[in-house]
Amino acid sequence: MSKRDYYEILGVDRSADESAIKSAYRKLAMKYHPDRNPGDKSAEDSFKEATEAYEILKEPQKRQAYDQYGHAGVGQGSGFSGGFGGGFEGFDLGDALRAFMRDFGGGGGGSVFDDFFGGGMGSSGGRRSRGEDLRIRVRLTLEEIESGVDKSVKVKRLVNCDSCAGSGVAAGSSRKTCGQCKGAGRVRTISRTFLGTVQQVQICNVCRGSGEVISDPCKSCHGEGRVRGSSTVHVNVPPGVSSGNYMTVDDMGNSAPNRGEAGDLIVVFEEEEHAHFTRHGDNVLCEVPISFVTAALGGEVEVPTLKGPEMVKIPTGTQNGKVVKMRGKGIPHLNRSGRGDQLVQVVVWVPTKLKEDEKKTLQKLKSSDSFDPPEGGKSFFEKLRETLGV
Ligand SMILES: [Zn+2]
Numbered sequence: 001m002s003k004r005d006y007y008e009i010l011g012v013d014r015s016a017d018e019s020a021i022k023s024a025y026r027k028l029a030m031k032y033h034p035d036r037n038p039g040d041k042s043a044e045d046s047f048k049e050a051t052e053a054y055e056i057l058k059e060p061q062k063r064q065a066y067d068q069y070g071h072a073g074v075g076q077g078s079g080f081s082g083g084f085g086g087g088f089e090g091f092d093l094g095d096a097l098r099a100f101m102r103d104f105g106g107g108g109g110g111s112v113f114d115d116f117f118g119g120g121m122g123s124s125g126g127r128r129s130r131g132e133d134l135r136i137r138v139r140l141t142l143e144e145i146e147s148g149v150d151k152s153v154k155v156k157r158l159v160n161c162d163s164c165a166g167s168g169v170a171a172g173s174s175r176k177t178c179g180q181c182k183g184a185g186r187v188r189t190i191s192r193t194f195l196g197t198v199q200q201v202q203i204c205n206v207c208r209g210s211g212e213v214i215s216d217p218c219k220s221c222h223g224e225g226r227v228r229g230s231s232t233v234h235v236n237v238p239p240g241v242s243s244g245n246y247m248t249v250d251d252m253g254n255s256a257p258n259r260g261e262a263g264d265l266i267v268v269f270e271e272e273e274h275a276h277f278t279r280h281g282d283n284v285l286c287e288v289p290i291s292f293v294t295a296a297l298g299g300e301v302e303v304p305t306l307k308g309p310e311m312v313k314i315p316t317g318t319q320n321g322k323v324v325k326m327r328g329k330g331i332p333h334l335n336r337s338g339r340g341d342q343l344v345q346v347v348v349w350v351p352t353k354l355k356e357d358e359k360k361t362l363q364k365l366k367s368s369d370s371f372d373p374p375e376g377g378k379s380f381f382e383k384l385r386e387t388l389g390v
Pocket residue numbers: 178179180181182183184185186204205206207208209210211212
């Protein structure tokens with residue numbers, strides 16, 4: 001998923017002025033606002049997406065940076081790189097709701113308050129907040145990536161309070177509708193200023209938006225409904241993942257305060273360095289030293305693979321640096337069939353200590369024509385002279 005163009009999101013052209021941008025955003029925000037689409041994740045995403053586009057395009061400086069450099073010019077700078085290229089990291093629903101309320105929630109002609117609540121504040125009920133998403137990194141060996149692996153990871157998170165079953169209410173007591181906002185979670189204040197009457201909508205400060213109050217809070221969680229804890233999460237890692245790929249485990253982020261929906265756990269994979277292999281896409285590369293005798297005569301050598309050692313044939317007359325391909329011995333492709341190869345680079349090793357009789361044998365061979373490097377039939381220096389034209 002890559003980020004959509006901000007102009008395209010708002011459905012305005014690149015020369016649209018500020019008021020056109022504002023009105024385009026207002027329409028989208030009204031359509032996708034979470035209060036109008038409870039529990040609809042795709043509406044929530046559309047709301048966040050439109051708000052993000054609006055936040056950038058309404059600011060002349062940010063808009064200019066975006067026009068010039070695209071999304072890179074206005075990155076959220078979350079410091080979280082990797083597989084989340086298309087996400088709205090650093091810009092969550094809370095930010096989007098605040099931005100929307102800031103520009104459209106207040107009094108005057110821009111207010112959407114009545115559109116939302118139809119004037120009847122008591123009937124709409126408070127919003128239950130969602131628990132925060134959590135991110136963890138899981139390190140994987142190349143072998144685990146090759147085969148796929150089930151990982152159990154312990155995650156520190158806020159869990160539902162046992163004492164009150166997440167309700168935040170002490171035993172024998174119960175939640176009551178907030179008297180301040182009559183359960184709406186928001187209050188409208190009207191103040192007279194020298195500019196005239198100003199209407200403002202704010203999160204209710206008594207119930208903090210939940211629409212309910214607890215007179216006798218649970219002692220263990222102080223009414224939060226959640227406490228510090230941990231959970232063991234099982235992650236079924238498919239073969240072929242790379243560093244920065246991630247999986248989302250539903251509901252394993254923090255539990256929500258006020259009995260809302262738990263956040264998600266985002267598990268980001270990280271590849272460990274390997275003693276023998278370097279990874280290039282789905283191919284794995286390794287170097288294998290062979291003796292110069294094997295290089296000259298050919299033979300079989302043992303090489304490591306991700307599934308254990310295997311014998312590989314070295315052809316007669318193998319030069320140093322030659323790459324032998326072991327087809328299909330690399331990493332399986334993620335999300336499609338087939339797999340990469342293992343590429344073995346041969347390093348011809350020259351002995352550093354020789355016994356007397358070995359030296360004599362080599363001395364005998366030294367004068368043989370077969371031992372002169374050919375360099376295309378000419379010596380290195382001959383070729384060099386030719387190249388330089390001297
Ligand atoms: Zn309230």
